[in-house]
Amino acid sequence: MDESLVDEVRERIRKLLDSGQLDEAARALLELHPADRAEAFAAADEDVRARLLPLLGNEATAELLAELPSHLAAETSEPMQADVLSDVLDRMDPDEAADLLGDLPPVRAALVLGEMDRAEDVLPLLHHEDESAGGLMTTAFVAVRRQMTAAEAIDFLRQIGPETETPYYLYVIDRNGKLIGNVGLRDLIVASPDASVETFMDRDVVSVLAGTDQEEVARMFVRYDLAALPVVDAIGVLLGVITYDDVIEVLEEEATEDVLNMGGIEAGTIADRPYWSLSIAQVVRSRFVWLLALFVAETLTGTVLRHFENTLKAVVSLSFFIPLLIGTGGNAGSQTVASIIRALALDEVEPRDLISVLVRELGVGALLGVLLGAVAYGRVLFWGLDSSMALVVAVTILCVCIWANTVGSLVPIVADVVGIDPAVISAPLITTLVDATGLLIYFSVAVLVLHPAS
């Protein structure tokens, strides 16, 4: 179904819901892809959702809960009877069922789990951290023993095939459950029917420990172009498989976390939970510490200005350009830090390139400083101030641009060297670092050029 048709159906559903024709709306919902269905469902009011849900049937409800954002899935499942919910969970992929169970109150989760037919697939997944390889994996994979022939493996797949989420590979294990190889479906088809799996399996399988962080998992998928990644325990026993679709979700999340960091909010805390799931007090807590730290650092600017109090009294027009100068320094620094963070993330720049990066960014800063300094010179004259003041502002702009580009290149690279993710270096941090030194430069130049009475 193409995009315009999807839009049409969604519009129809909205109208049906508005006019209270829930049966019709439910039927139209079932025409949509589960992802589109979940979006249309989420857009409805809470009471409409509650009345709509029983009309969908357990299979469609399972698809719906898998697609909804986690807080909405938990909320939607709340009014469901335990036996209905357990049947719905049985129809979901084990990793998605485990995610939902993890969001329920523990007593209810235990009750529902007790009524599930496939509880044994889901139970092992509940012990892993959400953001680890174990938390991403599913237990719905196909494992075969090495002696099995290609024909037997194909027969085996015919019997169990439709249940599994990872149809691209069979995993080959030894008698202790240790992973010893994998077989692509294509290899299975191409192999001679009598050949045993171990004769054509790929022995050089990339695998990952269950405790590995999800960012590392995502990096391995990107690096090695993987479709699926087996998860093992410390002695190599196969525990589960992570598929590319879960990793695409991780990449989406990580990308938006980088934006949080860049804006000066520490990601990896409650700050990256869904927007509406946090109370105002929680949001304030997640932003306050960082804001306070920047605030305290920023009071340094007051110290600098107090130091030059007499200069300011003598030439009060010096204060007109304070926001312009520190603003420009902050902006130039933010641009530099953003391009260095990007270059580090894409492996275009490495810590050992520090000197070449500095040379380059100094050049960029000097050029930008000359251009903006010229503009500033004109602007100051235009305001009717004298040319020595224009010179002070222009020279300061030049120095501040060079200094901001230096700080903006140094800080993320040094962070990388000492093992801090450069993506946590925010634009506000750079701005704050540059502010006080920018003022020092400004007043030093002013004292040199203007020789104010003190």
Place this chain on the structure above:
Amino acid sequence: MDESLVDEVRERIRKLLDSGQLDEAARALLELHPADRAEAFAAADEDVRARLLPLLGNEATAELLAELPSHLAAETSEPMQADVLSDVLDRMDPDEAADLLGDLPPVRAALVLGEMDRAEDVLPLLHHEDESAGGLMTTAFVAVRRQMTAAEAIDFLRQIGPETETPYYLYVIDRNGKLIGNVGLRDLIVASPDASVETFMDRDVVSVLAGTDQEEVARMFVRYDLAALPVVDAIGVLLGVITYDDVIEVLEEEATEDVLNMGGIEAGTIADRPYWSLSIAQVVRSRFVWLLALFVAETLTGTVLRHFENTLKAVVSLSFFIPLLIGTGGNAGSQTVASIIRALALDEVEPRDLISVLVRELGVGALLGVLLGAVAYGRVLFWGLDSSMALVVAVTILCVCIWANTVGSLVPIVADVVGIDPAVISAPLITTLVDATGLLIYFSVAVLVLHPAS
């Protein structure tokens, strides 16, 4: 091979290269996964790379060129003879060969293409924009006619199988080449051998036009959990297939583009080309326009200050807190804009939530303002200034936090409504918007509380 082993081999290669044992180094390189091999190769000096390349053989060179960053792949292929390079390109996936050919000088590209055996697979890929669906797709897919039986299709796969990059689906086309369905390998295995493909194919295939932007393609993969996406022309003829691994790369690129935007560099221009591939002049050009726009906007702060020149002369200590106040406003605004951009990207917030977002962010701003205002009050007293000055600063902090949170929520949501990607709203933009108004608030409060002689 696990991570520590990979590190060991890389260390060994570095030592072998340093001591000039190129044959040994080439052998060790071949032990590595192509992705690791490319990294080790890229880390060597230019002249070492030139001498190492002929020792690798054409197959490994093909893998290497596919994994290297595009500018380095083009550079590496430069000294190769046209007939060697054409043989290497024949061993690469058609989409990767096309990417490399696109980076060569046109005359050389034509020469090399003319010597390739599989030129007809690569040629159609050269006409598409790099960042479109056509630019991402490969022509190495398997298409079958609807009358083919499952057994015939499996036989067909046995013959051509190993050459193709998209082993997960067969695409079913009609006599005009139009896409009418697809068949998963699993369905093929599970189907009765005599059944014709059209009886068990999936007719509801998601496909995309060749001109579709790569960001939209990535969104479809994320939304519909796709492993592969067929690309068609305007009348539905199957042109190629995009696989999940190409999309994972797009997601990585887009994520780092968002960081550029947030730092105040317009992505989607030359600014997102590889860091070292740009000259300093190009970097300056990509940053200057935006920096100049912010600079001009920031001169507004000077106008505000000139307007309050007499107030400043009367109470020169007012100027001590200018950087602190506008810095705090900018930081609070950056935090807000970052969390709203994230919430919009993850569909947690939609434009119609504008009022609820504003109410929420006003609450957050007010609370943060009260907390920081209290800290500021103490800080001003600590500097030995009087309590009316402390009051002015504290009240301004409160107002500025509320105002910054309002601007930080409004701007990205309004951008989304008028069809601008909210991710281009940068922290510097918000900072600049808040600066001049922050000063207006400050001096208005000061005039009210301090009644300075004017």
